[in-house]
Amino acid sequence: MYCRNSVSLHLIRGVCALMLVLALFLFHFPLFAKLACLACVVFLLRGCPACWFSGLIYKLKNNKA
Incomplete structure (x- = not known):
């Protein structure tokens, strides 16, 4: 399960998820968008x-x- 992607793609997924979490805290979104x-x-x-x-x-x- 874990070996399909490279390490760099795994890190890119993590950075994108971190950016979304930071956006949740920094900006005011409606509930559906959150x-x-x-x-x-x-x-x-x-x-x-x-x-x-x-x-x-x-x-x-x-x-x-």
């Missing part, structure tokens, strides 16, 4: 941030091997 942004964050991270980070570590270990 929920849509939150759904996009979950989609980009493929779950929670801890799952994204564990996937990153797994990919880094596989690239070294």
Whole structure:
């Protein structure tokens, strides 16, 4: 599951999710837009941030091997 993408694509997904989270805190959106942004964050991270980070570590270990 974790080996389909490269590490750089994994990091790009994380940066995009972080930018969406920051936009949620910095700008005033209606409720529907906030929920849509939150759904996009979950989609980009493929779950929670801890799952994204564990996937990153797994990919880094596989690239070294």
